[in-house]
Amino acid sequence: MTINEKQDELVADFSMMEEWMDKYEYIIQLGKELPLIAEQYKTDDNLIKGCQSRVWLHTELKDGKLFFTGDSDAVITKGLISLMISVLSGQTPKDIAATEIYFIDAIGLRSHLSPTRSNGLLSMLKQMKLYAVAYKAKMES
Amino acid sequence: MDNVSTLAAPALDVARIRKDFPLLQQATVYGLPLVYLDNGATTQKPQVVLDTLEQYYTGYNSNVHRGVHHLSQKATDAYEEARKTAAGYINAQYSHEVIFTKGTTDSINLVASSFGRTFLQGGDVVLISTMEHHSHIVPWQMICEEKGAELKVIPINERGELLMDEFSRLLDERVKIVAVTYVSNTMGTINPVKDIITQAHARNIPVLLDAAQAIQHITIDVQELQPDFLAFSGHKIYGPTGIGVLYGKEAWLNKMPPYQGGGDMIKTVTFAKTIYNELPYKFEAGTPDVSGAIGLAAALNYLQQVGLEKIQQYEEQLMEYALQALQQVPGIRFIGQAAHRSGAISFLVDDIHPYDLGELLDKQGIAVRTGHHCTEPLMDLFKIPGTVRASLSFYNTFEEVDKLVAAVNRAAAMLR
Numbered sequence: 094m095t096i097n098e099k100q101d102e103l104v105a106d107f108s109m110m111e112e113w114m115d116k117y118e119y120i121i122q123l124g125k126e127l128p129l130i131a132e133q134y135k136t137d138d139n140l141i142k143g144c145q146s147r148v149w150l151h152t153e154l155k156d157g158k159l160f161f162t163g164d165s166d167a168v169i170t171k172g173l174i175s176l177m178i179s180v181l182s183g184q185t186p187k188d189i190a191a192t193e194i195y196f197i198d199a200i201g202l203r204s205h206l207s208p209t210r211s212n213g214l215l216s217m218l219k220q221m222k223l224y225a226v227a228y229k230a231k232m233e234s
Numbered sequence: 235m236d237n238v239s240t241l242a243a244p245a246l247d248v249a250r251i252r253k254d255f256p257l258l259q260q261a262t263v264y265g266l267p268l269v270y271l272d273n274g275a276t277t278q279k280p281q282v283v284l285d286t287l288e289q290y291y292t293g294y295n296s297n298v299h300r301g302v303h304h305l306s307q308k309a310t311d312a313y314e315e316a317r318k319t320a321a322g323y324i325n326a327q328y329s330h331e332v333i334f335t336k337g338t339t340d341s342i343n344l345v346a347s348s349f350g351r352t353f354l355q356g357g358d359v360v361l362i363s364t365m366e367h368h369s370h371i372v373p374w375q376m377i378c379e380e381k382g383a384e385l386k387v388i389p390i391n392e393r394g395e396l397l398m399d400e401f402s403r404l405l406d407e408r409v410k411i412v413a414v415t416y417v418s419n420t421m422g423t424i425n426p427v428k429d430i431i432t433q434a435h436a437r438n439i440p441v442l443l444d445a446a447q448a449i450q451h452i453t454i455d456v457q458e459l460q461p462d463f464l465a466f467s468g469h470k471i472y473g474p475t476g477i478g479v480l481y482g483k484e485a486w487l488n489k490m491p492p493y494q495g496g497g498d499m500i501k502t503v504t505f506a507k508t509i510y511n512e513l514p515y516k517f518e519a520g521t522p523d524v525s526g527a528i529g530l531a532a533a534l535n536y537l538q539q540v541g542l543e544k545i546q547q548y549e550e551q552l553m554e555y556a557l558q559a560l561q562q563v564p565g566i567r568f569i570g571q572a573a574h575r576s577g578a579i580s581f582l583v584d585d586i587h588p589y590d591l592g593e594l595l596d597k598q599g600i601a602v603r604t605g606h607h608c609t610e611p612l613m614d615l616f617k618i619p620g621t622v623r624a625s626l627s628f629y630n631t632f633e634e635v636d637k638l639v640a641a642v643n644r645a646a647a648m649l650r
Contacts, residue, residue: 113264113597121648146589146619167587168649
């Protein structure tokens with residue numbers, strides 16, 4: 094599936110849930126289920142700075158594709174990280190670098206990507222794209 | 235809730251009060267009626283304040299202290315009348331001891347800069363407390379750095395109360411000013427400011443009180459309490475944003491140089507020398523926030539009409555009820571459990587992140603604040619990332635507290 098197909102699928106899933114609390118129930122479930130990152134990668138180096146809820150991100154390149162793992166100390170943020178990773182992980186650096194993330198906005202959680210919120214999700218997305226751009230440049234050189 | 239019956243009858247007719255606040259009548263969030271419990275951040279405005287602003291802009295908007303024309307005179311009169319109202323509200327001896335500022339932060343910066351430039355030298359000490367807002371830390375840090383002075387901090391106990399023995403110990407001849415908050419914005423602790431002032435004055439040390447979280451909850455009489463400076467914001471006491479007050483004793487204000495230069499603060503200007511205006515204008519450079527000052531006066535008059543004593547009594551009942559009701563939430567932990575408190579209640583539930591809790595409260599129509607509340611050193615002390623803070627006003631009801639408790643229970647069940 095392409096990045097956008099995955100995004101569209103998530104938007105469709107969320108549109109079935111009418112109540113806000115149901116949407117959150119689902120996000121929290123994702124957040125609780127996924128031990129996203131191996132403990133050894135939960136280092137200060139992988140900690141995304143400037144966030145009030147802490148977010149860790151680890152990136153690996155395998156067979157020309159990028160794989161992300163991440164974590165947060167806030168469970169809603171963790172659920173959203175899990176969604177973000179499910180959309181972007183396993184895609185090529187080229188595709189990730191070029192992508193526009195619209196599903197967060199479409200499911201009504203735009204505030205999570207607001208710079209004033211400083212919950213780490215926006216910084217994480219920026220970091221993911223930075224890695225993608227860097228790997229893309231490396232692969233092209 | 236059972237708790238209601240154990241309390242005395244409410245000291246205020248809150249249903250009637252709420253009719254004075256249009257936002258409380260109209261606002262819904264996510265289709266639910268708004269439960270506004272973020273009054274420590276800012277308060278809603280009564281209709282009379284909104285009407286006053288509209289009347290000013292539609293009837294006599296004009297610059298003050300300048301024109302000979304009728305409107306300018308009318309605006310000047312209203313602006314100066316507002317100063318008298320603010321002075322009366324805190325029982326200042328002279329109305330020129332009230333300086334209009336942009337808000338508490340601006341008032342504190344004025345004192346830190348103007349007092350600091352004149353009275354601080356290398357080796358001197360500025361004494362603040364652990365529970366200060368960033369606005370009451372950073373301006374002092376800046377001037378201390380500039381002057382080579384030292385910032386010392388009064389510690390607190392685990393309940394969030396100042397250690398007064400430590401305060402007395404820290405109060406030596408190096409201390410040039412004591413700057414403390416009257417009420418903690420994070421924990422609601424009411425500090426023993428009378429005792430602090432008495433001890434400081436015994437050593438001829440002036441005291442600045444940050445009253446941003448006190449002025450709307452506690453009756454303040456500066457002639458009785460005797461602070462040398464007192465700062466508060468209009469928007470936290472039901473007035474407009476952008477206006478604030480610095481009260482300063484005449485003797486101190488006269489000894490301090492102007493904070494900013496500009497129009498209104500001068501008597502005469504030549505390229506060789508400027509003669510500064512007298513109090514209060516010396517500290518009000520540029521066109522002031524005329525509408526803000528008039529709006530603030532309308533808010534203060536409104537509170538006096540409702541009755542400060544009744545407001546205080548009702549807010550105490552509401553605080554007591556809220557603490558009892560929240561106590562029943564499984565796993566709740568209060569951050570700050572001072573014996574004397576007002577306004578704010580900070581808490582955490584189990585190890586749930588305050589952001590998660592705040593977000594699910596929001597989705598249930600409840601406005602609270604989450605985070606460090608601009609008191610990072612305090613959060614570091616308690617080793618927590620932040621808290622959920624509910625802050626109460628006299629327009630909040632017991633039913634709203636019940637809704638908060640139910641919403642916290644529901645959110646916690648989802649997040650556990």
